[in-house]
Amino acid sequence: LAQNYPDRPIRLIVPFAAGGSSDVMARGLGKQLAEQMGATFVVENRPGAGGGIAMEVVANAPADGHTLLYGTIGTNGVAPALFKNLPIDPARQLQAVSLLALNPSVLIVSSALPVNSLGELIAYAKANPGKLNYASAGNGSISHLATELLKTSAGIQMVHVPYKGGGAASNDLLAGTVSVMLETITNALTLAKTGKVRALANSGSKRSPAAPICPPSPRPAYRGSRWIAGRACSPRAQPRARSSIACMRRS
Amino acid sequence: VKASLNPTYKQAMMGIGVEAAASASPEEFASFVRSETVKWARVIQATGTRVD
Numbered sequence: 232l233a234q235n236y237p238d239r240p241i242r243l244i245v246p247f248a249a250g251g252s253s254d255v256m257a258r259g260l261g262k263q264l265a266e267q268m269g270a271t272f273v274v275e276n277r278p279g280a281g282g283g284i285a286m287e288v289v290a291n292a293p294a295d296g297h298t299l300l301y302g303t304i305g306t307n308g309v310a311p312a313l314f315k316n317l318p319i320d321p322a323r324q325l326q327a328v329s330l331l332a333l334n335p336s337v338l339i340v341s342s343a344l345p346v347n348s349l350g351e352l353i354a355y356a357k358a359n360p361g362k363l364n365y366a367s368a369g370n371g372s373i374s375h376l377a378t379e380l381l382k383t384s385a386g387i388q389m390v391h392v393p394y395k396g397g398g399a400a401s402n403d404l405l406a407g408t409v410s411v412m413l414e415t416i417t418n419a420l421t422l423a424k425t426g427k428v429r430a431l432a433n434s435g436s437k438r439s440p441a442a443p444i445c446p447p448s449p450r451p452a453y454r455g456s457r458w459i460a461g462r463a464c465s466p467r468a469q470p471r472a473r474s475s476i477a478c479m480r481r482s
Numbered sequence: 483v484k485a486s487l488n489p490t491y492k493q494a495m496m497g498i499g500v501e502a503a504a505s506a507s508p509e510e511f512a513s514f515v516r517s518e519t520v521k522w523a524r525v526i527q528a529t530g531t532r533v534d
Binding site: 252255256259260263264267281304307308309311312313314321322326327328329330331332333334335370371375376379380383416417 | 486488494495501502503505509512514518522523525526527528529531533
């Protein structure tokens with residue numbers, strides 16, 4: 232079976248709109264895979280319902296390795312607990328293929344705040360209870376949940392201010408309306424260049440080559456990541472799906 | 483897996499702040515996803531986070 236794989240174009244289902252960073256990554260990956268496997272990859276954007284729409288497309292496709300999901304921490308890690316009406320159970324209905332990339336976040340603070348490290352931020356929060364607030368891209372976003380995890384693990388209080396998307400949140404951080412935010416590396420570094428924002432630490436377990444100015448966090452528990460999680464597998468289709476996954480993994 | 487560790491791809495990902503990575507096996511990845519699901523479900527439960 233694996234010799235015949237793939238026997239037609241492979242669909243890569245992306246749970247986000249075209250043009251965003253996940254879409255750019257997925258398209259880059261599709262191009263690499265196409266070159267190495269000598270196959271055609273077609274990227275399809277199916278945003279909506281916290282990834283539910285894209286996951287449903289993949290779960291309902293034949294389990295032969297020709298339909299892959301470009302899953303993320305949001306779609307596969309968070310959505311099952313967050314969305315009660317998720318049309319599928321990704322853990323049961325999708326077959327894992329491989330981790331693709333890790334995407335650490337950077338903790339940034341308003342320069343008005345007298346802290347220069349994550350340790351100093353924690354000490355400041357403890358000395359000034361109820362004073363700090365933090366911005367997120369919205370309720371249930373990874374910038375919200377990961378900051379909650381940081382609060383719990385550090386034993387500090389910060390009031391959550393949810394925004395509609397990361398752009399609105401970072402504008403208010405620049406204006407000093409909110410004090411703290413967890414941002415993507417690229418956005419964090421761009422914001423830090425304005426001088427109105429200070430980058431304290433990245434959420435990974437080591438210094439990221441993409442953000443050499445940020446030390447790693449001593450609290451890696453809130454690491455963010457992006458995954459590719461392929462294939463709907465009914466038990467009967469599993470042998471075929473397995474051989475195509477083996478083939479996929481060689482690429 | 484090779485594709486995500488390809489130098490050209492790694493370089494491009496680095497440019498947008500992402501580190502290319504891969505799992506040792508589909509099973510290892512499946513267990514990583516399971517542990518992440520449990521981790522975030524706990525945070526969602528503890529904070530009472532809801533979306534409509």
